[in-house]
Amino acid sequence: MENLINTLKEQIIDVLNLEEITAEEIDAAAPIFGDNGLGLDSIDALELIVLLEKNYGIRFSDPSEAKQVFVSIATMAEYISKNRTK
Amino acid sequence: MESSIVITGSGIISAIGCNKETVLQSLLNKQTGIGSMKHLESIHSHLPVGEVQFSNNEMKELLGIDQSKIISRNVLLGALATQEALLESKITDLDTKKVVFISGTTVGGMDITETYFSDMLQDDKYLPYIGSHDCGTSSTEIMQLCGISAQVCTISTACSSALNAMIVGAEMLKRGEADIVIAGGCESLSKFHFNGFNTLMILDSENCRPFDATRAGINLGEGAAYVVLERAQDAEDRNAIVHGYIAGYGNRCDAYHQTATSENGEGAYLAMLDALKTSGLSSQDIDYINAHGTGTGNNDQSESVALQRIFGSKVPKLSSTKGFTGHTTSASGSIETVICLLAMKHNFIPANLGWNTPIPDGVVPSIGEEAQLENVICNSFGFGGNCSSLILSKNKPAAKAVGEKRKWQVAAEVEITQDSDLSRVKEYVSAMEARRMGKLLKAATIASQDALKIAGIEKPDAIVTATALGMMETSEKFLNSMIVDGESSLSPTLFMQSTHNTIGSSIAIRNKCYGYNITYTQGDESLEWAMRDAIRLIENGQAESVLVGCYDESAPIFGGLLKRLNGKEPANVYSKCLILTAAN
Numbered sequence: 001m002e003n004l005i006n007t008l009k010e011q012i013i014d015v016l017n018l019e020e021i022t023a024e025e026i027d028a029a030a031p032i033f034g035d036n037g038l039g040l041d042s043i044d045a046l047e048l049i050v051l052l053e054k055n056y057g058i059r060f061s062d063p064s065e066a067k068q069v070f071v072s073i074a075t076m077a078e079y080i081s082k083n084r085t086k
Numbered sequence: 087m088e089s090s091i092v093i094t095g096s097g098i099i100s101a102i103g104c105n106k107e108t109v110l111q112s113l114l115n116k117q118t119g120i121g122s123m124k125h126l127e128s129i130h131s132h133l134p135v136g137e138v139q140f141s142n143n144e145m146k147e148l149l150g151i152d153q154s155k156i157i158s159r160n161v162l163l164g165a166l167a168t169q170e171a172l173l174e175s176k177i178t179d180l181d182t183k184k185v186v187f188i189s190g191t192t193v194g195g196m197d198i199t200e201t202y203f204s205d206m207l208q209d210d211k212y213l214p215y216i217g218s219h220d221c222g223t224s225s226t227e228i229m230q231l232c233g234i235s236a237q238v239c240t241i242s243t244a245c246s247s248a249l250n251a252m253i254v255g256a257e258m259l260k261r262g263e264a265d266i267v268i269a270g271g272c273e274s275l276s277k278f279h280f281n282g283f284n285t286l287m288i289l290d291s292e293n294c295r296p297f298d299a300t301r302a303g304i305n306l307g308e309g310a311a312y313v314v315l316e317r318a319q320d321a322e323d324r325n326a327i328v329h330g331y332i333a334g335y336g337n338r339c340d341a342y343h344q345t346a347t348s349e350n351g352e353g354a355y356l357a358m359l360d361a362l363k364t365s366g367l368s369s370q371d372i373d374y375i376n377a378h379g380t381g382t383g384n385n386d387q388s389e390s391v392a393l394q395r396i397f398g399s400k401v402p403k404l405s406s407t408k409g410f411t412g413h414t415t416s417a418s419g420s421i422e423t424v425i426c427l428l429a430m431k432h433n434f435i436p437a438n439l440g441w442n443t444p445i446p447d448g449v450v451p452s453i454g455e456e457a458q459l460e461n462v463i464c465n466s467f468g469f470g471g472n473c474s475s476l477i478l479s480k481n482k483p484a485a486k487a488v489g490e491k492r493k494w495q496v497a498a499e500v501e502i503t504q505d506s507d508l509s510r511v512k513e514y515v516s517a518m519e520a521r522r523m524g525k526l527l528k529a530a531t532i533a534s535q536d537a538l539k540i541a542g543i544e545k546p547d548a549i550v551t552a553t554a555l556g557m558m559e560t561s562e563k564f565l566n567s568m569i570v571d572g573e574s575s576l577s578p579t580l581f582m583q584s585t586h587n588t589i590g591s592s593i594a595i596r597n598k599c600y601g602y603n604i605t606y607t608q609g610d611e612s613l614e615w616a617m618r619d620a621i622r623l624i625e626n627g628q629a630e631s632v633l634v635g636c637y638d639e640s641a642p643i644f645g646g647l648l649k650r651l652n653g654k655e656p657a658n659v660y661s662k663c664l665i666l667t668a669a670n
Binding site for chain 1: 285286518
């Protein structure tokens with residue numbers, strides 16, 4: 001799980017152009033959206049949906065479905081490990 | 087100069103019919119045009135669309151064009167609708183008049199570009215097709231196909247483009263800058279924007295249900311519609327039949343988000359308010375509203391709030407006709423205007439197809455009924471918060487006094503053309519914002535914020551944008567990844583930033599500018615058209631300050647193609663901002 005969390009952090013930094021943040025600086029338990037964590041928004045959520053589809057073969061048909069998974073990097077990693085098809 | 091503007095001709099082509107007569111029959115019979123894909127080729131063929139029934143070859147035949155000629159579907163649609171409009175207007179002496187063609191589109195010649203993209207990269211034979219990629223050229227080609235010599239101008243404010251084209255046309259007539267205006271818009275389905283909307287996850291896999299509690303998004307449609315506009319006196323002098331008056335209009339910006347509308351519908355509210363004010367009508371005078379009503383959760387909620395803010399508990403009869411035509415994006419404003427004209431003439435309210443269950447606290451649309459319509463509102467809202475509203479009237483609106491032309495001056499001028507300047511964007515935006523900005527948005531942000539600072543203006547009353555090729559870098563990345571990697575896993579951010587009005591609306595969002603906001607795209611003439619509009623706004627007293635900007639960039643693939651075609655590549659990045667203010 002630790003490995004997956006780190007890979008995921010790198011992928012998120014890359015796809016969302018988070019130039020000024022390093023993987024080590026991201027708290028896997030912190031909220032993804034809003035000002036108290038990574039500070040991502042609804043457009044980032046759509047990019048994360050694409051990331052999960054592209055890299056892990058996970059498809060969401062509805063953004064609200066994904067919202068429940070995109071709480072923190074840790075919850076995302078947990079969901080990926082259970083549902084990945086690649 | 088005469089202030090009343092009349093419509094003396096109109097033409098339409100859409101999924102529910104290829105002229106006014108067939109569109110009328112479909113509306114009266116409540117017959118939708120939305121169904122399975124016939125012409126568009128996509129792996130997402132489970133998503134329904136509102137396609138025009140004609141193939142490109144059938145349209146070429148109708149227009150008398152050689153079948154072997156490669157012409158954008160967008161241009162073919164535009165030419166057919168323009169011809170119908172002109173025929174009805176019965177104008178015989180176009181060549182002796184000052185004719186201006188104002189067309190709204192965002193897709194331009196994209197269908198040709200995406201079809202021949204790989205070929206163009208390899209073979210010079212296909213290169214000329216990149217020359218008809220841009221929106222401005224597609225408008226010019228419509229006039230060429232119709233054999234009309236006119237000044238041509240293209241508006242690209244995403245889904246409000248066609249409505250804004252009619253607004254600009256009316257303003258030009260009022261000031262004598264034109265004698266005849268042909269205004270409207272066209273948009274053919276392209277793989278590019280179909281996939282783009284799909285990345286935003288707002289396409290419904292069933293028929294759309296605007297204003298319904300179970301609505302789940304848009305069905306994209308295609309089509310074109312144009313109206314012939316004249317000053318009332320001119321139309322009277324030549325005994326023309328008047329089909330309606332352009333009684334009022336408003337163009338505003340929601341200044342909230344690139345692809346979402348604000349919860350309180352500020353931009354839509356302000357646009358409708360301006361339309362009512364300029365028409366001299368009261369809210370009770372409105373008999374029908376053709377709502378933007380796309381069927382997305384966000385738009386219909388937000389538009390409901392805006393309507394309730396204007397009309398309180400007495401919201402007039404309303405419907406969205408997107409259940410018939412699909413969302414025809416840049417063409418929707420004129421397509422729905424022509425639908426309103428048909429409704430006014432034939433005394434009915436078009437049905438809001440697909441509606442069954444009301445949204446809690448939302449507006450309740452009509453399922454179709456007979457009604458006498460004197461004054462109607464047509465709403466058209468676009469990405470970037472470009473919200474516009476038009477009022478059509480059966481009767482001549484009260485004459486308005488026209489004030490003295492005011493003087494204008496340039497209060498600031500800034501140019502950003504060097505890559506090395508772009509890091510300065512951090513003076514104005516956070517790292518989180520800058521991460522999404524390509525070089526053009528950075529250059530535009532620096533130039534506009536610098537110019538506002540020099541002029542000592544916190545927020546301009548209006549933002550007028552010019553761009554020949556728009557957001558080339560993001561468009562190219564999206565297109566290339568669609569062609570090379572296929573139609574899955576495409577980036578929503580790239581699509582969201584591919585429309586021409588991305589630049590003007592991002593400046594509006596940054597500065598919270600809810601005022602007039604428009605984007606012109608007409609090749610090298612883009613800035614000239616933008617300046618004309620800005621000067622009009624100041625001279626007419628509609629704005630105290632206007633931010634005018636001209637922005638263009640090059641990108642590796644498109645730049646290379648244009649260099650092979652024209653011998654020179656567009657500048658890497660170019661951004662010029664002027665602040666115009668009223669002078670004493």
